[in-house]
Every structure is written in structure tokens, then in C-alpha cells.
Amino acid sequence: MYNPRSLSTLTPTLIAQHLTKVIGDRTIVDDVSFEVFAGEVFGFLGPNGAGKTTTIRMLVGLIRPTAGRILICGHDVQHQFEQAMRCVGCIVETPDLYRFMTGRENLAHFARMLGAGDDDIARVASLVNLSGRLDQRVGTYSLGMRQRLGIAQAMLGEPRVLILDEPANGLDPAGIREIRELLRELARTRGMSVFVSSHLLAEIELTCDRVAIIHRGRLLRTGTVRDLISSRRSLELRVGDVPRAAGILADHQPTIEGDCLLLPLDESAAPPLIAALTEAGIDVYRVAPHRQTLEEMFIEATGGETVD
Amino acid sequence: MLAMLALIQNETLKLLRRRRFVIVISILTAILLIVSYSQYRILRDSAKRNWRADLQERIARAENMLRRGRASASWARSIRAEIGRWQFYLDHDIDPQKPNVPRFVRTFPNVAGSLLLLPLLVSILGSDIVSAENAEGTDKLLLTRPVRRWKILLAKLITLWMFATLTLLCGAIIAFLAASVALPSHGWTEPSFSGFQLANATVRLDAVRELPLWRDALIAYGLEWYSMMAFASIALLLSVIFKSSAASIGTMLASLIGGTILTHISPDWTAGKYFFVTALPLADYYTGEPPPYDGMSMMFCITLLAVWAIGTVAIAFALFTRRDVFG
Ligand SMILES: Nc1ncnc2c1ncn2[C@@H]1O[C@H](COP(=O)(O)OP(=O)(O)OP(=O)(O)O)[C@@H](O)[C@H]1O
Ligand SMILES: [Mg+2]
Numbered sequence: 001m002y003n004p005r006s007l008s009t010l011t012p013t014l015i016a017q018h019l020t021k022v023i024g025d026r027t028i029v030d031d032v033s034f035e036v037f038a039g040e041v042f043g044f045l046g047p048n049g050a051g052k053t054t055t056i057r058m059l060v061g062l063i064r065p066t067a068g069r070i071l072i073c074g075h076d077v078q079h080q081f082e083q084a085m086r087c088v089g090c091i092v093e094t095p096d097l098y099r100f101m102t103g104r105e106n107l108a109h110f111a112r113m114l115g116a117g118d119d120d121i122a123r124v125a126s127l128v129n130l131s132g133r134l135d136q137r138v139g140t141y142s143l144g145m146r147q148r149l150g151i152a153q154a155m156l157g158e159p160r161v162l163i164l165d166e167p168a169n170g171l172d173p174a175g176i177r178e179i180r181e182l183l184r185e186l187a188r189t190r191g192m193s194v195f196v197s198s199h200l201l202a203e204i205e206l207t208c209d210r211v212a213i214i215h216r217g218r219l220l221r222t223g224t225v226r227d228l229i230s231s232r233r234s235l236e237l238r239v240g241d242v243p244r245a246a247g248i249l250a251d252h253q254p255t256i257e258g259d260c261l262l263l264p265l266d267e268s269a270a271p272p273l274i275a276a277l278t279e280a281g282i283d284v285y286r287v288a289p290h291r292q293t294l295e296e297m298f299i300e301a302t303g304g305e306t307v308d
Numbered sequence: 309m310l311a312m313l314a315l316i317q318n319e320t321l322k323l324l325r326r327r328r329f330v331i332v333i334s335i336l337t338a339i340l341l342i343v344s345y346s347q348y349r350i351l352r353d354s355a356k357r358n359w360r361a362d363l364q365e366r367i368a369r370a371e372n373m374l375r376r377g378r379a380s381a382s383w384a385r386s387i388r389a390e391i392g393r394w395q396f397y398l399d400h401d402i403d404p405q406k407p408n409v410p411r412f413v414r415t416f417p418n419v420a421g422s423l424l425l426l427p428l429l430v431s432i433l434g435s436d437i438v439s440a441e442n443a444e445g446t447d448k449l450l451l452t453r454p455v456r457r458w459k460i461l462l463a464k465l466i467t468l469w470m471f472a473t474l475t476l477l478c479g480a481i482i483a484f485l486a487a488s489v490a491l492p493s494h495g496w497t498e499p500s501f502s503g504f505q506l507a508n509a510t511v512r513l514d515a516v517r518e519l520p521l522w523r524d525a526l527i528a529y530g531l532e533w534y535s536m537m538a539f540a541s542i543a544l545l546l547s548v549i550f551k552s553s554a555a556s557i558g559t560m561l562a563s564l565i566g567g568t569i570l571t572h573i574s575p576d577w578t579a580g581k582y583f584f585v586t587a588l589p590l591a592d593y594y595t596g597e598p599p600p601y602d603g604m605s606m607m608f609c610i611t612l613l614a615v616w617a618i619g620t621v622a623i624a625f626a627l628f629t630r631r632d633v634f635g
């Protein structure tokens with residue numbers, strides 16, 4: 001069993017250094033760098049067309065970076081392709097498998113390329129709850145089942161790094177939760193590195209330990225989910241006379257939102273402010289820490305755009 | 309090596325599951341049964357007919373046609389060659405049309421090769437062996453396993469060669485079975501003649517070889533096999549270039565038909581002899597059908613096919629191993 005205590009001493013299993021992809025005169029991915037460690041779920045968050053899939057295609061050797069390099073378990077994807085890919089399971093864009101073959105034949109097909117056996121096929125099928133439907137043709141599968149089969153396929157050969165492009169696609173809420181728990185479980189108990197891309201903020205917030213935010217091919221920021229949220233913590237005050245209160249608290253640069261004041265302060269700074277306001281005869285109805293959601297931060301960071 | 313076998317096993321499984329081989333065998337069976345039946349009718353009528361008179365009449369009719377100058381240049385060459393062969397059989401008192409199982413099996417590679425049936429079947433098998441993966445999106449998984457791309461392409465090429473070989477073998481077996489239903493089965497050691505050559509509008513007989521039919525058949529099958537291997541290699545390149553099955557199969561069929569049309573409508577443009585399609589019917593050229601252009605000796609055709617095959621395979625590997633795989 002994987003021991004999470006050794007995490008800090010581990011080197012990253014997936015390293016992207018200055019990845020850049022230029023097609024024609026368009027820079028689709030621009031100087032993207034990040035590291036993913038063993039035992040963590042790493043989110044890759046960005047709106048449609050941000051360059052998530054393009055980055056993933058570079059990570060798994062489908063396209064050649066214009067500049068930069070990728071190390072997986074210490075192996076350069078471009079120069080030690082076989083060793084690097086032995087450490088990776090992936091889904092890129094959509095979980096396309098051979099529709100004219102059964103689920104079991106599909107898994108056997110990819111297991112053969114890894115030298116994995118029947119027991120491995122049974123293992124991954126039961127991990128995604130697909131054991132019962134394995135002998136049906138994939139053409140008869142629902143989208144959710146194909147997504148599961150894709151994830152099962154990615155876990156063949158017990159890779160140390162799992163790279164999944166929008167794994168929640170096509171799954172219902174129960175399925176999404178199931179996959180989320182599976183991914184967290186794989187990271188926690190087996191020490192796998194899980195890299196998931198998504199344009200769903202809530203999904204990333206619930207699934208990931210750390211997150212990188214990409215927009216128009218550039219990384220806006222990288223950090224733990226907690227940090228990216230708490231670093232933007234503020235104090236929300238609902239008061240009776242907003243303009244006067246703003247005047248009194250002018251030193252703290254308040255922003256006015258409806259009948260509330262937002263102050264870029266921690267909750268420990270609240271008591272003297274409340275005292276100052278009540279002294280000036282202003283009613284204070286509510287004081288609450290305002291947690292900026294990932295969503296608000298994301299919209300702020302990307303300037304509210306969703307399509308480039 | 310073991311890894312290569314696993315890859316070939318994968319490709320074989322996919323090809324079978326796509327039902328391509330079933331289609332090929334069905335087409336072969338249908339065609340051969342029909343032809344066998346028509347041969348049976350000839351046999352049934354042969355009691356009534358005098359083959360010598362028949363042949364003489366045909367020769368007279370063909371010469372008439374040549375005299376009237378209605379045939380195109382390449383067709384005229386074919387007719388002259390045929391007249392020469394018929395005359396040869398008359399002189400040697402051999403009925404070339406007497407149907408029996410061995411002759412039926414012997415004729416299969418010639419007819420199926422010259423009418424481009426065998427290349428067509430290879431196209432059905434493999435013209436989309438790479439492009440189908442691209443169209444179905446499965447290349448993203450296939451190419452992210454710890455296997456170098458050249459190995460994957462090599463496995464595909466070997467699988468295609470295997471199934472092309474199997475197609476020819478099955479063709480021989482089905483021809484044998486279809487003929488056995490209707491025709492007499494003896495005659496494997498009968499003399500069989502090949503190597504007729506056309507020189508200055510007359511057929512040269514000094515190059516004609518006489519072999520027992522079974523050996524003659526082996527050579528014809530061997531040559532046709534060689535031409536199918538070359539064709540499969542060329543098909544691989546098209547399947548690498550195109551992203552959809554329809555585009556790659558369509559282009560291959562168009563080049564087959566286009567090549568044939570070219571030799572018929574512009575026989576003077578001799579550059580056409582460097583197009584691989586004109587060199588494909590090796591078995592027919594071996595027997596004595598004149599190639600459409602001067603200077604297309606057997607050696608020339610064999611070399612030309614090899615050059616095309618090696619060239620296209622080299623390009624296919626260079627493209628496949630280097631290119632970016634987008635959706
Ligand atoms: N082959 C290509 N040629 C030119 N431009 C491309 C190509 N592939 C992708 N792009 C462009 O690159 C940009 C990023 O595409 P990408 O598929 O990586 O986005 P994404 O983040 O995965 O988006 P989504 O959330 O919609 O999946 C898009 O603007 C797209 O138009
Ligand atoms: Mg995408």
C-alpha cells in the first residue's frame with residue numbers, strides 16, 4: 001500500500017516544461033509548465049478552446065511540442081517514448097474505442113500492447129463497474145458506459161500517471177461522483193498521479209488537490225484548490241448606511257456590492273471594524289467571511305470570457 | 309518479436325471483426341460459382357461443337373476486325389497476340405478451351421489479375437487499415453501505448469500482406485471447389501503453354517515454354533501474389549495519407565480504373581508504363597498477353613512494382629511516425 005507520508009520526498013511523476021505549440025501562425029499552447037506529484041489529483045481548468053486537449057495530446061506524445069519538453073516518471077516523452085508511455089494511461093478528448101468489438105475484446109486489445117493479462121482486464125472492469133456488460137459490443141454502449149470503458153482501458157497495466165480529458169463528460173451526477181471517488185481513491189491509496197482536465201469548476205473544486213488554470217493557451221495560475229480560494233478571502237459586511245460606512249472604512253479599500261461592503265481582509269480584522277461602525281451609529285446586520293468561489297476567481301482571471 | 313506477434317494478433321482481430329474478410333470471400337465465391345457455371349455450359353455444348361472449326365472461325369473474325377482498322381492500338385496488339393496463340397493451339401492440335409478443374413484453377417490468377425479483381429479485394433481489405441482508426445478516433449489510444457509507431461504500422465502492413473495472401477489462396481481453393489461441382493477433375497499434368505511474345509505484329513513462338521499445368525499454375529499464382537503484395541504496400545500509403553475510409557478506398561479504386569483507362573485512351577503517352585497499375589497483371593503478361601506499352605518486359609514490371617512498393621512504404625512510415633495526431 002502506498003504511504004502518503006513519503007509524498008514530500010517524491011519527485012514529480014509528470015513534468016511539463018515550457019510547452020508551446022504553434023500551428024501555422026497561431027500559438028495554441030504558450031509556455032505552459034507544471035508538475036504533478038504522486039498521490040495527488042491535479043486539475044487542468046480552462047474554458048472551451050483554451051488548449052487543454054492540445055496540451056494533453058503533447059503530454060501523451062500524439063503531437064510534437066514546438067518547444068519545451070515533458071518528463072513522465074523521469075522519461076522524456078519524445079526520446080524515451082516507450083518507457084514514458086509505460087507509466088501512463090489516458091483518455092484524449094473522447095473515449096473512442098472499437099465499436100465493432102466487445103468491451104472485453106477492446107480491453108484485451110490494449111492489454112496485449114502492454115503485456116497485461118486477463119486478471120488485469122477483470123480488475124479494471126470491476127473498478128469501473130462494467131464487469132457485467134463486458135461481452136456486449138461497444139457500439140451498443142451508452143456514452144456513460146463508453147466513458148467508463150475508456151477509464152478502465154486507461155488503468156490497464158497499473159500506470160503511475162493517469163491523464164483524463166474531461167472524464168465527467170457524458171456521465172450522470174451519480175456516475176460523476178463515482179468517478180470522482182475512484183480518482184481520489186486511486187491517488188490516495190495507490191499513490192497514482194491523476195491529471196484531469198475540465199471546464200467545470202465545481203468538478204475540479206471537488207475532485208482535485210491542486211489546479212492549473214489555462215486560458216488562451218497560457219497558464220494563468222497554479223496552486224492548491226484551497227489556496228486559490230482562500231488567498232482571495234474577503235470580509236462581507238451588511239450595513240444600514242452603505243455610503244457612510246464606506247467613508248469610515250475608506251482606509252481598507254472597500255468595494256460596494258448592493259447593500260454590502262466587501263473588504264479584502266481576514267475575519268480576524270472584523271471586531272475593530274464593527275466597533276468603529278457601531279460607534280458612528282451605523283447598523284451592522286451581518287459580518288461574514290466571503291469565500292470567493294473558484295468560479296468567481298476564474299471569471300475574474302479570464303476577464304469573464306468563455307470563448308476565444 | 310513476441311510484442312510484434314501481439315500487434316499482428318490485434319490487427320487480425322480488428323480486420324476480422326470489421327467483416328472485411330467475409331466480404332472478400334463472399335465476392336470470390338459468388339464470382340467463381342457463376343464463372344464455373346458458364347464453363348459447365350461450354351462443356352455441355354462441347355459434344356456438339358467442333359473446336360477446330362470454332363477456333364478457325366474466331367481467327368477469321370479477329371483478322372477481319374484488324375483489317376478494318378476499328379481496334380485501338382492497344383486492343384489490336386491484344387487481338388494479334390490472341391490470334392497467334394489460337395494458331396499455335398491449332399497447329400499443336402490442342403483444344404485450349406476444354407473446361408476442366410485444373411484449367412479453371414490455372415486461369416483464375418490471370419483473369420482475376422487482369423480484370424483487377426484481386427487488387428480490388430485487397431483494397432476492400434486494407435485501403436483503410438490506418439485511416440479507419442483515424443476516422444473512428446481510436447488512433448489516440450493505439451498511439452499512446454508503449455509501442456513505437458513504426459511497429460504499429462509494420463504490424464498493419466504484415467497483417468495486410470497476410471490477408472492478401474490468404475485471399476489468393478482462398479481464391480484458388482474456391483475456384484477448385486466451384487469447378488469440381490461442374491467440371492471434370494483430371495488434367496493437372498496436361499501441357500500448358502506460356503511465354504508467347506508479340507514482336508512486330510507477329511507472335512514469336514521461340515520463347516513459348518511448355519510446362520505441366522500444375523507447375524505453370526504455381527508460377528502464375530506466384531507472380532500474382534507478388535503483384536498483390538506490391539499493391540497492398542501501395543494501399544498502405546493511401547490509408548496513411550487520408551483521414552477517412554471513403555477517401556482512401558475511393559482514391560485507390562480511382563487509380564486502378566484511371567490507370568486502365570489511361571492505357572486505352574492514350575497508348576502513345578508511354579510515360580504511362582511507369583504507373584504501377586499497368587504492371588499489375590503479371591500472371592497475364594507471363595502467359596503471353598502483350599503489356600500495353602513497349603519495353604514492359606516481365607523484369608521491368610517486377611522491378612517497377614518493387615520500386616513503387618518500397619517507395620510508398622518508405623513514405624508511409626516517414627509520415628506515420630512523424631506526424632501530429634489531431635482529432
Ligand atoms: N489541428 C489544429 N489546427 C489548428 N488549430 C487547432 C487545431 N487543433 C486545435 N486547434 C485550436 O486550438 C485551440 C485549443 O483547442 P483545444 O482542443 O486544445 O481546446 P480545449 O481546451 O480542449 O477545449 P474544449 O474544452 O472545447 O475541449 C482551439 O482554438 C482550436 O481551434
Ligand atoms: Mg478538449
